[in-house]
Amino acid sequence: MARVEINTVVNGYAYSGSVQSRWTAAEFIRDELGLTGTKTSCEMEVCGVCSILVDGVPVSACTALASDLDNKSVVTVEGLADGDELSALQQAFLDRFAAQCGFCTSGFLVMATALLESNPHPTSEEITHYLEGNICRCTGYRPIIEAVQLAAERADGE
Amino acid sequence: MNSQSESIGASLPRSDGRSKVTGAARYAVDHVVPDMLHGVAVRSTRAHAAIDGIGTDDALAVPGVVAVLTSEDLADLFPRYGHLVADHPIMAIEKTNYMGEPVALVVAETIHAAHDGADAVVVRYTDLPVLADVASAMEPDAPLIHPTAYPVGDAAFEEAITDEREDNVAHEVSLGWGDVESAFAEAAATVETTAQYPKLYAYAMEPYNALASVTDDGVDVVTTAQHPFMVRDDLARIFGEPLSRVRVRSPLLGGGYGSKSYTKVEPLAAVGAWATGRPVKVALNAEEAIFTTRADSAVITVRSAFDAEGRITARDFDIVMDTGAYTDNGTLVLAKCANRCFGPYNIPNLRVRGRAVFTNTVSSSSYRGFGAPQGNLAGEMNLDQAAEKLGIDPIELRKLNLVAPGGTILPGKRGLDADLASDLDMVSEALEWDTPDSEFTGTGVGVSASDAGAYPVSTAQVRVLFDGSVLVMSGSTEMGQGSRTVLAQIAAQELGVDIARVKVVQSDTGSSPYERTTGASRTTVLVGLAIMRACRDALSKLEEMAAENAGVAAAEVKSAEGMILVPGTGSWPYDQVIREWFGAGSGEVTGVGLVRRAGELELLPPFWEVGAVGVKVSIDPDTGYVNVNHLATVGDVGFAINPALVEGQDLGAATQGLGAALFEELIYDNGQLENPNLVDYRVPKIGDVPDEISTMIAERGDGVGPHGAKGAGEGTLNPIGGAVAAAVARAIGTWPDRLPLTPERVWTLMNPETGKNGTKN
Ligand code: FES
Numbered sequence: 046m047a048r049v050e051i052n053t054v055v056n057g058y059a060y061s062g063s064v065q066s067r068w069t070a071a072e073f074i075r076d077e078l079g080l081t082g083t084k085t086s087c088e089m090e091v092c093g094v095c096s097i098l099v100d101g102v103p104v105s106a107c108t109a110l111a112s113d114l115d116n117k118s119v120v121t122v123e124g125l126a127d128g129d130e131l132s133a134l135q136q137a138f139l140d141r142f143a144a145q146c147g148f149c150t151s152g153f154l155v156m157a158t159a160l161l162e163s164n165p166h167p168t169s170e171e172i173t174h175y176l177e178g179n180i181c182r183c184t185g186y187r188p189i190i191e192a193v194q195l196a197a198e199r200a201d202g203e
Numbered sequence: 204m205n206s207q208s209e210s211i212g213a214s215l216p217r218s219d220g221r222s223k224v225t226g227a228a229r230y231a232v233d234h235v236v237p238d239m240l241h242g243v244a245v246r247s248t249r250a251h252a253a254i255d256g257i258g259t260d261d262a263l264a265v266p267g268v269v270a271v272l273t274s275e276d277l278a279d280l281f282p283r284y285g286h287l288v289a290d291h292p293i294m295a296i297e298k299t300n301y302m303g304e305p306v307a308l309v310v311a312e313t314i315h316a317a318h319d320g321a322d323a324v325v326v327r328y329t330d331l332p333v334l335a336d337v338a339s340a341m342e343p344d345a346p347l348i349h350p351t352a353y354p355v356g357d358a359a360f361e362e363a364i365t366d367e368r369e370d371n372v373a374h375e376v377s378l379g380w381g382d383v384e385s386a387f388a389e390a391a392a393t394v395e396t397t398a399q400y401p402k403l404y405a406y407a408m409e410p411y412n413a414l415a416s417v418t419d420d421g422v423d424v425v426t427t428a429q430h431p432f433m434v435r436d437d438l439a440r441i442f443g444e445p446l447s448r449v450r451v452r453s454p455l456l457g458g459g460y461g462s463k464s465y466t467k468v469e470p471l472a473a474v475g476a477w478a479t480g481r482p483v484k485v486a487l488n489a490e491e492a493i494f495t496t497r498a499d500s501a502v503i504t505v506r507s508a509f510d511a512e513g514r515i516t517a518r519d520f521d522i523v524m525d526t527g528a529y530t531d532n533g534t535l536v537l538a539k540c541a542n543r544c545f546g547p548y549n550i551p552n553l554r555v556r557g558r559a560v561f562t563n564t565v566s567s568s569s570y571r572g573f574g575a576p577q578g579n580l581a582g583e584m585n586l587d588q589a590a591e592k593l594g595i596d597p598i599e600l601r602k603l604n605l606v607a608p609g610g611t612i613l614p615g616k617r618g619l620d621a622d623l624a625s626d627l628d629m630v631s632e633a634l635e636w637d638t639p640d641s642e643f644t645g646t647g648v649g650v651s652a653s654d655a656g657a658y659p660v661s662t663a664q665v666r667v668l669f670d671g672s673v674l675v676m677s678g679s680t681e682m683g684q685g686s687r688t689v690l691a692q693i694a695a696q697e698l699g700v701d702i703a704r705v706k707v708v709q710s711d712t713g714s715s716p717y718e719r720t721t722g723a724s725r726t727t728v729l730v731g732l733a734i735m736r737a738c739r740d741a742l743s744k745l746e747e748m749a750a751e752n753a754g755v756a757a758a759e760v761k762s763a764e765g766m767i768l769v770p771g772t773g774s775w776p777y778d779q780v781i782r783e784w785f786g787a788g789s790g791e792v793t794g795v796g797l798v799r800r801a802g803e804l805e806l807l808p809p810f811w812e813v814g815a816v817g818v819k820v821s822i823d824p825d826t827g828y829v830n831v832n833h834l835a836t837v838g839d840v841g842f843a844i845n846p847a848l849v850e851g852q853d854l855g856a857a858t859q860g861l862g863a864a865l866f867e868e869l870i871y872d873n874g875q876l877e878n879p880n881l882v883d884y885r886v887p888k889i890g891d892v893p894d895e896i897s898t899m900i901a902e903r904g905d906g907v908g909p910h911g912a913k914g915a916g917e918g919t920l921n922p923i924g925g926a927v928a929a930a931v932a933r934a935i936g937t938w939p940d941r942l943p944l945t946p947e948r949v950w951t952l953m954n955p956e957t958g959k960n961g962t963k964n
């Protein structure tokens with residue numbers, strides 16, 4: 046099985062090693078690193094549960110290859126909190142009951158983190174547009190939109 | 204100190220919330236064990252074909268492939284499962300009955316090797332006539348999909364089953380009363396409606412998966428099952444093991460919605476482990492999961508007769524469901540559809556006939572609503588058409604006919620424990636029903652009543668530990684609905700302890716007390732009652748121990764607000780009572796709560812899960828796209844133990860209902876599934892969220908559950924389809940005759956010279 050060397054930083058920790066050339070980023074993150082917060086479901090870039098940030102840009106880990114992470118800095122859902130301190134978005138997801146089964150939650154949090162990074166005051170249309178690639182089957186989405194708004198408001202209040 | 208105020212009636216945060224936002228939450232798919240292999244099913248490319256041979260040599264030559272199994276390798280086992288009829292083969296036996304059916308299992312060191320191996324398996328088929336739909340399956344000379352009889356899955360269901368078959372009818376039901384023919388003959392008006400409900404894929408986002416080991420220690424499975432105890436029963440039959448030697452655990456589920464009820468991929472993983480002697484994980488992706496289970500489609504014709512004032516004098520339903528390749532839970536879905544189609548109305552004369560028919564499509568089974576959405580669509584559309592014909596306001600027509608609180612929906616069953624007329628008023632007010640709709644907009648409402656909660660069998664244990672904290676042991680499953688939180692709230696309230704000191708441990712057949720199922724919105728009511736009883740049992744044991752400690756009569760000791768009150772010696776915290784009684788600074792007390800069909804639960808159903816919803820829609824005349832301007836739902840739950848969780852269930856259920864009403868449909872062409880992926884099978888996206896949403900909760904304390912609670916989770920889904928259909932009909936002036944109302948279908952209805960799929964009114 047062909048292998049490739051990669052050097053990557055995941056949630057602040059450096060990783061150097063060889064990965065199978067056909068491994069997806071999701072397989073590398075889940076199976077090699079044991080970071081199982083990143084999920085997979087559709088495996089064809091329509092559901093968004095596998096979203097990760099690669100150099101700050103959202104990427105579907107189900108189709109990206111592990112080798113694509115070489116010389117990149119990766120953030121997964123496990124990297125969003127600061128130690129025990131939840132990010133504003135994570136706290137808002139709790140406060141607005143935006144996670145039910147929670148299987149979609151990592152993907153939404155990662156995407157919404159990228160959104161607020163680039164646009165700290167999104168309108169609800171902008172939130173909807175940005176999260177169009179993420180599916181949730183439990184909540185009906187409204188609590189998720191509200192959570193993103195709440196996190197943005199709280200950031201304003203600081 | 205335990206003097207925290209009320210634990211119930213408040214939107215306490217989810218106990219599993221923090222783990223879910225940090226990525227720490229463990230689902231079945233996250234479980235791995237050392238030495239684990241991966242299993243991938245080879246799936247049939249044919250809808251109906253004899254299997255002439257399966258070539259495994261090339262697959263076995265793929266590096267990493269350890270074994271390739273077919274049904275012939277299972278000769279020492281019972282090779283089928285099914286809780287009603289054990290007709291579902293683990294892998295196809297002699298012939299395949301639907302496209303996508305597992306015909307072999309490749310077990311390999313890595314998932315990639317397993318997929319490569321699966322691609323290399325060569326299956327030789329001889330095609331059989333494809334019974335692609337009900338019509339072809341009902342042809343007089345149609346071949347039988349199931350020419351043989353099968354054992355009954357569970358003796359409790361024996362009545363529901365006919366295993367001598369002469370045709371492809373899987374099950375039949377009929378019910379009714381009165382003299383329907385005379386009522387129609389004397390009617391002032393009659394209205395007939397035929398409505399078609401689509402085949403649906405529930406798309407729980409965590410696809411079915413299971414990790415199994417089979418050793419001298421027995422069978423051990425971690426899985427996505429909603430009902431781990433029922434899966435245990437199937438596995439015990441497959442391996443000829445006593446129930447005690449089969450352990451099934453369901454950790455957090457990534458969605459369920461009924462679609463993870465009953466056995467799915469667990470036998471595949473378990474036979475892989477049995478054959479190789481190593482743990483085997485079978486984890487499907489969504490595309491494979493589509494080939495695992497679906498909801499029944501239905502064609503339902505209803506005729507209703509009315510007197511001159513608009514009172515229903517008779518209803519006559521004919522239900523035909525396409526139940527797919529195997530029995531699974533189809534029998535009960537049909538039975539429930541029959542009970543639920545005619546609605547919570549006073550109907551002096553009723554006739555319901557239903558048939559579920561085997562076809563060469565994915566086997567159908569439970570999905571949220573469970574026969575109700577199919578039946579309700581036809582029944583409620585029929586009332587809306589009647590309102591139009593009779594010139595009566597659709598809400599007034601419903602209120603004229605609704606069963607009053609306490610009244611009878613089904614003779615011999617529990618009276619209606621809800622006030623639907625008031626619920627409907629709430630919907631009407633939220634939608635401003637009296638304001639006329641503008642061009643291309645329309646408003647529709649609907650009500651439903653489901654005999655919910657399934658059969659009342661539940662057991663729970665409450666363990667008070669020697670530091671006074673509490674473990675609640677339950678066999679029910681957390682799939683997102685929030686049961687872990689609600690059950691902790693119920694126990695904290697009953698015991699008067701701080702909820703932060705209560706932990707709920709669930710769904711492990713090896714250590715949890717028995718729970719029949721997690722479905723039919725039963726958990727809050729039935730498990731909640733079992734836990735309340737277990738708490739009381741624990742308290743009475745603590746009282747006896749405190750009496751013994753103090754040397755007083757047990758009758759003198761009471762408990763209140765988290766303390767045991769002993770006359771003369773004061774109040775004792777639980778931990779002190781326990782430690783003193785055991786005398787070793789440790790110990791614990793276990794309370795047991797049992798729920799069965801007796802006392803307040805003698806009458807079935809345990810509760811009626813009612814729904815009252817409405818939508819206002821606007822149609823884009825150029826594209827036919829249906830925009831939901833306003834969604835209004837009432838959760839008539841008796842008492843909301845956690846209102847935010849109730850609202851979450853209600854909006855989630857309504858959104859799934861909107862999916863079926865507007866977008867979702869599995870499309871078959873001669874037995875080939877045309878849209879087996881999430882690009883072509885479109886579920887609601889964030890952009891489809893209604894512009895305005897009113898989720899209302901009605902609390903009238905009229906449930907039999909804890910503190911007057913009833914279940915939630917399906918009520919707001921069941922009437923959505925009919926409400927959307929009526930709203931669209933009012934917006935465009937044409938009645939649809941089927942869901943989903945995709946843009947293309949609506950556009951065609953609006954441009955009838957080019958179209959079909961509807962009748963001009
Ligand atoms: S699993 Fe990657 S987008 Fe769905």
Ligand code: FES
Binds near residue numbers: 149457
């Ligand atoms: S919370 Fe279950 S899919 Fe979103």
